[in-house]
Amino acid sequence: MLAVAVVFTVFALAIAYFGGAQQGAVGFRSIEFTIASLVSLVIYLIPLIALVLGFDAIVGERERGSLDLLLSMPITRFELLLGKYLGLAAALAFSTIAGFGLVAVVLSTQLEINALLHYFGFMLSSVLLGMAFLSLAVMVSVFAADRTRASGMAIALWFFFVLVFDLLLLGALVVTGGQYGGEAFPYLLLANPADVFRVLNIFSLEDVRTLYGLATVFPPALAEPWLLGLVMLAWIAAPLAVATWRFRK
Amino acid sequence: MASISPEAADARAEAVVVARQVVKHYGGVRAVDGVDLDIAHGELFGLIGHNGAGKSTLFKMMLGLIPATAGTLRIDGIPVSGGGFRAVRRRIGYLPESVVLYENLTGLETLQFFAQLKGVPVAACPAALERVGLAAAARRRVREYSKGMRQRLGFAQALLGQPKILFLDEPTNGLDPEAIREFYAILRGLRADGVTVVLTSHILAEIQERVDRLAIMAAGKIQAVGSVQALREQMDLPLWIDIRIAPADLDAVRNVLGRLPVGAIEAHDEHVSVRCGRDAKMAVIEALAALDGRVLDLHVREPSLEDVFFGFSD
Known part of the structure; x- marks a missing residue:
């Protein structure tokens, strides 16, 4: 997990200082620009790390033969699942906060308080994103018959949510000519924790919102961070609930 | 003079482990096929059979780890499938057939982990290690443990919290003769304290001198139950x-x-x-x-x- 934290630090610093190289400028530009760049990095990396971390949680114990002993303890299956989840979530949250937090310390001298708050919002939402995908991973781990299948399912989830989902949505929009579901489209983004994360970070930044030209498309309700935060929490709770239901059987 | 209610008397008379027509099917395979069994308080009970005879499946059902397809199973008077069984788990120690522990933890940390899951004070852990002869290796990582040491550590885990019932699946696997002797000495001590012990073994010569009664299992059924002597006579x-x-x-x-x-x-x-x-x-x-x-x-x-x-x- 230390390695993960180091990777985050290096990437974040590199993006903050060299992200503008295409435009011919080297050096720290603005927090908005840095966050927008980091978001596109994090949206690939964190779900992948979370899935890799979590797919093994239950099925791995089952396959190694250590699950029976845990189940014989005077704890409920929900407690066991939650304990597994919280342990992994703590590790993931630690490396995320350590990795990006170090950058915040480096940048803190050059930032105003408002920009720092934005950055902390980004860190918090990164942790939530990780926890949502970790929850999905633990669910996979409960359903899968063996580790190989669990890893396959985890990779499939990553492909679906990170690569395919937006394409499908876009495709559907194009095919229908924007006639149907045009208004529902922004809400469909809530069905993907990675998109919730993206919207959460991009919409918290006034400049970026206009920059991307998205402001007109989106209903104002989706620009409410607390609402998006709630959706993210639902994405953490729901897979865990399904996993618990299945694990009890 | 206080009289004992009939229910209380029944509860006292009932065996620790009661199985009635317990069945477990996996698809078309009848892993356990109608088992009736009573194991009394303070008994040292052996379960023997070939691999695939259904011993471990029966064990797992007794611990409530897998549900029975049919039949009833009660441990200490409580059905294993019910909500009240969690309280019974506190009184149970379990050593699985192939004990798998966390390689990166030390022996002491391993016990502390299980002590916390069981709600036992972690202060009890050093004494438990001492009891199975692992005090000197307490701060070494499990990765460096031999098979016999892992088995001892697993046994120490089962002994945490002074359980009233012990389920030991192939407990002497990987132990040398001296360790086996020490292991049974501990079991005799436990029995003297009124602990009920159910164990499986495939080393028949080892078990026969040491258990009070045993059950022979084959093809998912209990073929015979009794003391070794009674079984011999029954077989003539x-x-x-x-x-x-x-x-x-x-x-x-x-x-x-x-x-x-x-x-x-x-x-x-x-x-x-x-x-x-x-x-x-x-x-x-x-x-x-x-x-x-x-x-x-x-x-x-x-x-x-x-x-x-x-x-x-x-």
């Missing part, structure tokens, strides 16, 4: 009478035995073994004793558990 297997004589007396001995209902007579120098039925045992011994001191030594060899076991499971 022939036994061996080993004697030592001077080689010159062999013909005289053959002569005497020839008039009795005995089976094979095997002679190797001064050692002679006679196979005979249980009902002929005393007649043979008396006839040999009548040979005026020509028999230097005599030893009755009961059929082994292997003989009993194969008699039932074939």
Whole structure:
């Protein structure tokens, strides 16, 4: 997990200082620009790390033969699942906060308080994103018959949510000519924790919102961070609930 | 004088482990096929059978790890499938067949982890390690442990919290003879404290001298239950009478035995073994004793558990 934290630090610093190289400028530009760049990095990396971390949680114990002993303890299956989840979530949250937090310390001298708050919002939402995908991973781990299948399912989830989902949505929009579901489209983004994360970070930044030209498309309700935060929490709770239901059987 | 209610008396009289027509199907496979079993308080009970006989499946059902397809199972009076079983788990110690522990933890950390899951004070852990002879290795990582040490650590885990019932699946796997002796010494101590112990073993010779009763399992069914002695008698297997004589007396001995209902007579120098039925045992011994001191030594060899076991499971 230390390695993960180091990777985050290096990437974040590199993006903050060299992200503008295409435009011919080297050096720290603005927090908005840095966050927008980091978001596109994090949206690939964190779900992948979370899935890799979590797919093994239950099925791995089952396959190694250590699950029976845990189940014989005077704890409920929900407690066991939650304990597994919280342990992994703590590790993931630690490396995320350590990795990006170090950058915040480096940048803190050059930032105003408002920009720092934005950055902390980004860190918090990164942790939530990780926890949502970790929850999905633990669910996979409960359903899968063996580790190989669990890893396959985890990779499939990553492909679906990170690569395919937006394409499908876009495709559907194009095919229908924007006639149907045009208004529902922004809400469909809530069905993907990675998109919730993206919207959460991009919409918290006034400049970026206009920059991307998205402001007109989106209903104002989706620009409410607390609402998006709630959706993210639902994405953490729901897979865990399904996993618990299945694990009890 | 306070009288005991009939329910309380029943609860006290009921065995610790009660299985009634317990069935477990995996798809079309009948892993456990109608098991009835009662294991009494403070009993040291052995469960033997080939691999795939259904022992471990039965064990897992007794612990509530997997649900039974049919039948009822009660431990300490509580159905394993009910919500009240969680409280019973606090009174149970379990050692799985192949104990798998976390490689990166030390022995002490491993025990502390399980102590916390069981709600036992972690201060009890060093004493538990001491009891299984692992005190010196407490701060070494499990990765460096030998198979026997892992087994001891698993046993220490099962002993945490002074359980009233112990389920031990192949507990002496990987232990050397000295460790096996120590292991059974601990079990005898526990039994003296009123702990009920249920264990499985495939080393029949090891278990037969040490359990109070045993059940022989084959093809998902309990084929026989009882003390080793009772099972032998039930099977009515022939036994061996080993004697030592001077080689010159062999013909005289053959002569005497020839008039009795005995089976094979095997002679190797001064050692002679006679196979005979249980009902002929005393007649043979008396006839040999009548040979005026020509028999230097005599030893009755009961059929082994292997003989009993194969008699039932074939």
